[in-house]
Amino acid sequence: xxxxxxxQEYWSKNLRITGILLAIWFFVTFxxxxxxxxxxxxxxxxxxxxxxxxxxxxxxxxxxIWYYANYMNxxxxxxxxxxxxxx
Amino acid sequence: xxxxxxxxxxxxxxxxxLNQVYTWYTGGFVAFVIxxxxxxxxxMPKAWIGYSFLAATVLLYxxxxxxxxxxxxxxxxxxGRRVPAMYNGMATGADWMSAASFIGMAGTxxxxxxxxxxxxxGWTGGYCLVALFLAPYLRKFGQFTIPDFLGARFEGNLPxxxxxxxxxxCSFTYVVAQIYxxxxxxxxxTGLAFEVGIFAGLIGILVCSFLGGMRAVTWTxxxxxxxxxxxxxxxxxxxxxxxxxxxxxxxxxxxxxxxVTAKEDMLLKDPKELEVRGIFKARSEDAAAKxxxxxxxxxxxxxxxxxxxxxxxxxxxxxxxxxxxxxxxxALPKDEAAAKAAYTAARTSxxxxxxxxxxxxxxxxxxxxxxxxxxxxxxxxxxFCLMIGTAALPHILMRYYTVPSVREARESVAWxxxxxxxxxxxxxxxxxxxxxxxxxxLVNTPFDKLPEWIARWSAVDKSLLSVVDVNxxxxxxxxxxxxxxxxxxxxxxxxGGLPYVVSGMVAAGGLAAALSTADGLLLTIANAxxxxxxxxxxxxxxxxxxxxxxxxxxxxxxxxAAAYVAAQKPADILFLVSAAFSFAAASFFPALTLGIFWKxxxxxxxxxxxxxxxxxxxYYMVTTQPWLYKLTFGTAITPEILKANMWWxxxxxxAGLFGVPLGFAVxxxxxxxxxxxxxxxxxxxxHVRYPSLDGKMGAAGAGH
Numbered sequence: 001x002x003x004x005x006x007x008q009e010y011w012s013k014n015l016r017i018t019g020i021l022l023a024i025w026f027f028v029t030f031x032x033x034x035x036x037x038x039x040x041x042x043x044x045x046x047x048x049x050x051x052x053x054x055x056x057x058x059x060x061x062x063x064x065i066w067y068y069a070n071y072m073n074x075x076x077x078x079x080x081x082x083x084x085x086x087x
Numbered sequence: 088x089x090x091x092x093x094x095x096x097x098x099x100x101x102x103x104x105l106n107q108v109y110t111w112y113t114g115g116f117v118a119f120v121i122x123x124x125x126x127x128x129x130x131m132p133k134a135w136i137g138y139s140f141l142a143a144t145v146l147l148y149x150x151x152x153x154x155x156x157x158x159x160x161x162x163x164x165x166x167g168r169r170v171p172a173m174y175n176g177m178a179t180g181a182d183w184m185s186a187a188s189f190i191g192m193a194g195t196x197x198x199x200x201x202x203x204x205x206x207x208x209g210w211t212g213g214y215c216l217v218a219l220f221l222a223p224y225l226r227k228f229g230q231f232t233i234p235d236f237l238g239a240r241f242e243g244n245l246p247x248x249x250x251x252x253x254x255x256x257c258s259f260t261y262v263v264a265q266i267y268x269x270x271x272x273x274x275x276x277t278g279l280a281f282e283v284g285i286f287a288g289l290i291g292i293l294v295c296s297f298l299g300g301m302r303a304v305t306w307t308x309x310x311x312x313x314x315x316x317x318x319x320x321x322x323x324x325x326x327x328x329x330x331x332x333x334x335x336x337x338x339x340x341x342x343x344x345x346x347v348t349a350k351e352d353m354l355l356k357d358p359k360e361l362e363v364r365g366i367f368k369a370r371s372e373d374a375a376a377k378x379x380x381x382x383x384x385x386x387x388x389x390x391x392x393x394x395x396x397x398x399x400x401x402x403x404x405x406x407x408x409x410x411x412x413x414x415x416x417x418a419l420p421k422d423e424a425a426a427k428a429a430y431t432a433a434r435t436s437x438x439x440x441x442x443x444x445x446x447x448x449x450x451x452x453x454x455x456x457x458x459x460x461x462x463x464x465x466x467x468x469x470x471f472c473l474m475i476g477t478a479a480l481p482h483i484l485m486r487y488y489t490v491p492s493v494r495e496a497r498e499s500v501a502w503x504x505x506x507x508x509x510x511x512x513x514x515x516x517x518x519x520x521x522x523x524x525x526x527x528x529l530v531n532t533p534f535d536k537l538p539e540w541i542a543r544w545s546a547v548d549k550s551l552l553s554v555v556d557v558n559x560x561x562x563x564x565x566x567x568x569x570x571x572x573x574x575x576x577x578x579x580x581x582x583g584g585l586p587y588v589v590s591g592m593v594a595a596g597g598l599a600a601a602l603s604t605a606d607g608l609l610l611t612i613a614n615a616x617x618x619x620x621x622x623x624x625x626x627x628x629x630x631x632x633x634x635x636x637x638x639x640x641x642x643x644x645x646x647x648a649a650a651y652v653a654a655q656k657p658a659d660i661l662f663l664v665s666a667a668f669s670f671a672a673a674s675f676f677p678a679l680t681l682g683i684f685w686k687x688x689x690x691x692x693x694x695x696x697x698x699x700x701x702x703x704x705x706y707y708m709v710t711t712q713p714w715l716y717k718l719t720f721g722t723a724i725t726p727e728i729l730k731a732n733m734w735w736x737x738x739x740x741x742a743g744l745f746g747v748p749l750g751f752a753v754x755x756x757x758x759x760x761x762x763x764x765x766x767x768x769x770x771x772x773x774h775v776r777y778p779s780l781d782g783k784m785g786a787a788g789a790g791h
Contacts, residue, residue: 003773003780011776018219025215029208029474030467036201036450037459045341050448053204054515055337058211058508065218065504069497072223076494081777083492 010079017071021064028052028060091155091306098491102171109174113313119143124588133587137277140595144314145291148307148602152295155303160631163300163638164231164614165488170305172495176502178308179486181315181603183210183507185261186268187664189315189600192511194572196518200447202462203518205469207511209668211504212470213477216676218500221478222487224683224775226496229488232611233481233675234619240682241693242768244624249697253674254481254615257667258608259649261480264664265605266292266653272598275547275577282654288602289650296606296613297639304606305489311599312506318596319510319576323517326583330520340516343523347447350526354565355443363557363566364441371437374430385419385426392416444565447522461736468741475747476668479675482604482611493778521575524582530565537563540581544574552578609649613642665740666708673700673746681754686772692758700750704742712739 032039036049043051076082096104123136161167170178188210196203228236234254238247269288274281295303327336330343354360377384396412398404420426445452451466453459477483486503487496529537534556544552551571554563577597580589617638622629629637657663674697681688681696709715710732716724737744774780 007777007780014776021215021219025212029212029470033208033467033470034463036463040448040450043341045339045343045345047448049450050201050204050344051341053201053208053450055512057208058512061212061215062501062504062508064215065501068218069501072497073494076778081779083494083779 006079007081010075010081013075014072017068021068024060025064028057032057091302098169098171101169105171105174109309109313112310113317116314116317120588120592123591124586127586127588134278136588136591137594140591141273141277141598144595144598145287147310148291149294151307151310152298152303155306156298157300157302158632158635160635162302163635164618165485166300166302166305168229168489169491170489172490172498173502174309175305175486175490175495175499176504176506177312178305178489179483179499179503180506180510181308181312181599182486182607183483183503183604184315184510184600185265185604185664186272186597186601187264188510188514189319189597190268190272190573190576193514193517193521194575196515197521197570197575198572200445201450202452202466204515205466206473207515209470209473210477211507211511213474214500214504214507216474216478217483217487218497218504220680220683221484222496222500223493223778225484225679226487226490227493227775227778228771231488231618232615233484233679234615235623236682237678237693238619238623240768240771241678241688241690242764243690246678246690246694246697247619247623249694250675250678251615251619253670253697253701255612257480257670257674258482258612258615259645260663260670261482261667262605262608262612262645262649263652263657265601265608266649267656268601269598269605270653272594272601275594281656285650285654288598289646291602292605292609293643293646296610297642300635300638301485301489301610301614304610307606308603311603315596315599315603316506316509318592318599320513322579322583322585322589322593323513323520325585325589326520326524326579327516329583330523336516336520337512340519344448344519347519347523347526350523351444351446354526354530357564359558359560359562359564360566363564364443366557367437367441367566371434371441374433374437377430378427378434381423381427381430384430385423388419389416392419440566440569447519464736465738465741468737468744471747472669472672472741472743473665475672475676475743476670479671479679480668481615481671481675482607484679485611485614486607517579518575521579521582525568525570526565529568530563532563534561534563540578543581544578605649609642609646612645613638616641616645662712662714662740666742669704669708669741669743669746670701672743673704673750676747677750677754681751683772683775685755685758686769687758687763688754689758689761689764689768691761692754692756695757696750696752696754699753700746702746703749704746707734707737707742707745708739711742715739 032052033049036053039049039052040047042048046054073082091105123131123139127133127136157163159167192203192206195206225233225236228239230236230239232254234247234250237250238244240246266285266288269292270281270285273279273284273288277284277287279287295307323336324334327339328334331339333339377388392412392415396409396416399409399412420429451459451462453462487499490496490499529541534554537554541552541554545554548571551574553569554567556563557567558564577590577593580587580593617634621637622634677700678688678693678697682693709719711724711729713724716728734745
């Protein structure tokens with residue numbers, strides 16, 4: 001089946017959100033961790049870099065995935081590419 | 088079987104039923120633990136509590152296996168594609184968290200501090216890649232295995248077979264480690280021999296996956312997740328209440344970490360600690376001196392031991408002393424080769440123990456700027472390999488074939504990470520709380536007042552825990568404790584002074600973690616062999632019943648082979664597990680993601696890219712990892728060879744750092760040099776990119 005302009009638009013929106021979320025993932029994982037020796041100010045008792053690698057980054061990862069699932073599930077409906085009801 | 092779904096039941100009724108079953112199940116498990124706790128107070132022996140946990144949980148898993156037995160291909164391979172997102176998330180959590188996560192992780196964090204956080208980051212952050220790049224698209228593709236996708240997308244059996252080899256390679260190394268863990272825990276819990284423990288555990292694994300394939304494994308994994316998460320969280324919460332008065336350890340252990348850091352400063356310059364570390368340093372130097380002239384040193388050692396024995400005998404010494412001197416003489420190395428090995432070991436182990444304790448919260452430790460940079464580079468390389476590997480391990484990706492829709496696949500990744508997160512963000516808290524306990528309660532205790540669990544665990548295995556009064560002052564110094572990582576989780580209940588029933592529950596949790604992962608891996612291997620090799624390549628006309636039967640036979644063979652290898656107690660098992668991540672990362676990740684996001688990627692690009700990625704990863708490991716080097720070249724690796732073979736100072740565990748980019752590069756270059764993939768392949772790519780092109784249920788998405 002030929003793709004319509006709507007289909008193309010859906011895919012480019014998907015690529016855009018994927019890119020944005022990937023950039024956040026990269027920043028938290030590799031950029032902040034790279035500067036871990038510098039980011040050691042006190043954060044509720046933890047040195048910030050220790051808290052980030054032990055908990056903070058994990059929370060960000062969870063949020064990234066939740067956000068993506070919600071965004072894409074809405075986008076499916078908006079662009080009429082959602083699957084029909086399953087059983 | 089109605090409990091796990093009948094053919095014509097609606098999805099919402101099915102979900103309601105599952106909620107009921109697992110609520111009752113969780114309540115039942117809690118009641119079971121409470122009953123055992125009461126029995127313990129009434130005087131039930133500890134060994135019986137261990138047996139009860141082992142028998143009850145393994146029988147339970149077997150029961151679920153029997154209830155969900157099936158011969159239907161879709162049920163057997165992908166649980167009928169009707170597992171709701173949340174339950175698939177739990178099953179993925181159990182599938183994912185192995186003995187290494189449950190038992191090993193907190194121990195690694197205890198021993199390496201910030202360095203261990205690479206595993207926490209890598210093994211959670213990888214799910215972002217699963218969610219963004221793979222899970223929804225693989226679900227839309229909707230076949231049975233990961234090589235299936237490679238075969239369909241890259242036109243033919245060559246990419247399928249390469250994928251098959253890679254899938255078997257990483258899953259098999261991984262499953263050996265799981266079965267090893269099962270043997271270890273069973274042996275601990277019951278006192279059976281290690282080899283017997285392995286085969287007892289194997290029965291627990293097989294009953295389930297053999298009878299019901301993916302369907303049985305899914306519902307067992309959900310049950311196993313519930314046990315393992317309760318078993319992990321309860322002791323940490325208890326310990327946290329004890330130290331901080333707050334039952335949420337994850338929120339308050341920062342303050343405990345501050346206390347640990349303050350204590351580290353004291354221990355680093357404490358004169359008694361310095362004295363003990365000095366003794367170890369002297370012992371190491373002594374061994375180094377002996378290594379310069381092994382025959383002379385061995386002769387001198389023998390003469391000295393003989394003289395001591397003779398003196399004691401001549402002086403009519405106590406019988407115990409004479410026996411000890413005789414034993415010391417007997418324990419000396421028998422020949423030069425043995426002596427050389429013994430002195431080398433003494434040099435390294437004593438040198439290691441003469442090091443000051445690490446600072447728990449310090450990132451990338453190192454003696455100077457250059458060492459710190461290398462440490463940082465390796466930390467980030469390891470995070471990279473573990474993340475990409477997570478997003479490429481076939482037994483995890485396969486789980487997303489089992490949900491009903493693309494929508495649920497996306498939600499399911501979110502649930503998966505949430506359930507994994509619960510354990511992973513608790514592990515650093517557990518490590519810090521245990522360290523606090525050791526630093527403040529144990530250190531500086533007189534030897535005759537040590538808590539009882541010390542003696543009990545030293546008796547189990549010297550490599551797990553040993554305390555010796557090295558400087559003979561009658562007081563325990565930190566440097567006098569040698570502690571193995573695996574003890575942290577297993578002994579936490581005793582460290583915190585909890586009843587034995589909690590220890591039994593923790594062991595059952597560890598068993599659940601190892602069994603669930605082993606189940607998933609065995610199924611991956613057997614399915615890949617039966618579906619991709621037998622059905623797709625050797626006999627495309629095979630009936631579904633025959634394929635399922637073949638898969639079951641293969642499952643038995645693979646399980647026995649893995650058990651056989653595990654029973655040999657292969658060296659460096661932890662390295663093998665981590666190696667599986669680099670293998671998976673380098674072979675699958677580039678081909679899978681480019682297959683979905685780049686229409687131009689073709690058969691030759693993908694095939695050569697997978698081979699190149701896997702090849703360079705293997706090459707780097709073989710030339711830089713001591714155990715593999717010896718296995719391949721027959722001689723031990725020397726520091727000079729190691730230095731010459733290392734690229735950019737990267738440790739062998741992170742070999743995927745080179746394999747992944749090379750894989751991408753080869754796929755892109757070779758694809759551009761060869762023909763466009765045909766129209767129907769490009770249509771397939773369109774097909775997987777949209778949950779439904781016309782808003783209706785896709786035909787291929789429906790199943791088989």
